[in-house]
Amino acid sequence: MNELIRDVCYLAAAASFILALKWLSAVPTARRGVLIGVAGMVLAVSGTLIQKEIVEYKWIVIAFVLGTVVGVPLANIPMTAVPQRTALSHAFGALAAALVGTAEYYLKATKFTHFELSALALEVVLGFLTFTASLMAFGKLQELIPTRPITYKNQNIVNLGVLAAAIICSVLLVLDPTKSYLFPIIAGLALTFGVMLIVPIGGADMPTVISLLNSYAGLAASAMGFVLDNKLLIIAGALDGASGLILSIIMCKAMNRSFTNVLFGAFGQVQTASSGEVEQRTVRSATAEEAASFLEAASSVMVIPGYGMAVAQAQHKVRELFDVLQKKGVEMRFAIHPVAGRMPGHMNVLLAEADIPYDKLLEMEDANSDLPQVDVALVIGANDVTNPAARHDKNSPIYGMPIIDVDKARTVMVIKRSMNPGFAGVENELYFEPQTLMLFGDAKSFVSDLVKELSGGGGH
């Protein structure tokens, strides 16, 4: 009877997880999606707890309490830290899958079928490699370890060698489950591979890598479902795996790069050479006062925010600019590149937190169709995603990458600390265009100067 109740709970939970994701597709229904997701989880956990095999509740209760004590503060971090938190949660999810797999192996290694053991090996390899890889990604995002890509000779061969060794050991173990000495070797190799996978990844590739780790963590959970013959786990893991995969494909497309290139390319370190003959071109710069008068005279303004805006913590000042321009009847909107920020959608969350209405946040395609009619495009902390070279310069390392067509706006203003090239090490042509004004300074203080100019005297 208990088993029937559990199975019905699992069925309802699977349906509610699918509904949760469906409702998440648009803002008005999204919160309802979270609530039904919670309901599904409560049902599934309750259905599990009433099983006869569960004889000892002490450790479960302790773990629930511990998890809640750690989980609640992790949900209340500042929005700028969300990418790190996400990396950390992939690590926890993967660790859970890997540990369950490990325990199951030592409990009944020889009782598994070849198929179950293959799934178990997959669960353990994916789980352990995602665990260390996510911890490394966390370290890089939190800047505990250097964020620049670290490369050495034959790195890819070494990395693939470690992965191949883990797979070969797994196959041997599946063929002969009694060779239990292989198990710690597999776990060790997977843990090592996870670290090595992230070492050559640079900060700007994090959106893709985080999505990919999301997918791995989901697949590990799904593999656990095959081992335990648990259909709910298979479904939930497959949903998570599909989501991570879709997001990483979107991120790769937004950078015009392939998976292999992101994982093995170590992008953005010695590419300055390609900007070959840099003739001494002149840029026009402007003061906050001049920039403010352009903004005031405009009827529509498009802001192109990049990670630099988040680093400078300028989003709340940007909101003040939004308010003051709105009072003057100037429409200000935002053009969000898919890879802006450190994880998919990060920039939207940062701007939403600063109370920018979400209907002012435009996707790249919509922004590009509007930009020719925009009076002022204001670039804050973005660089490569605004470089027109991506459209026409076949020699540029970013050639083919979809960009925001900032140069089509009537006037372009770029807030930037200095003329240093961006992440890809590429000179940005945009800065030398005749309609471009460079606003040199820190994003936060420059925007607050603009706000002062606009709200102070009220123009010239």
Added chain:
Amino acid sequence: MDPAHQGSSIVLLLYIFMLAAFIGFEVIRRVSPLLHTPLMSLTNAISAIAVVGAIGLAGKAETTFSTILGTVAVTASMINIVGGYLITYRMLRMFKKKEQIKK
């Protein structure tokens, strides 16, 4: 279990995986890029359903080793469940329309 029966149950599980993956693709493809960050934190919380496997280990009291690993796994999953749902809800509350901000 006889081999034929066992084979069909494997295929059944693979069918479930395939269908769930397709549903996942179709449902998630429709999620607005605006909400990609909450999407990732929500799917993360959902995949912490691994907790049901971990509860089995922590509660069956089979060996000390399995109880320890199970307890750690329940803790790790619970962190994701509690943290994941809460932060997703918190983020979604930030997305407001103009009129809602005025209030």
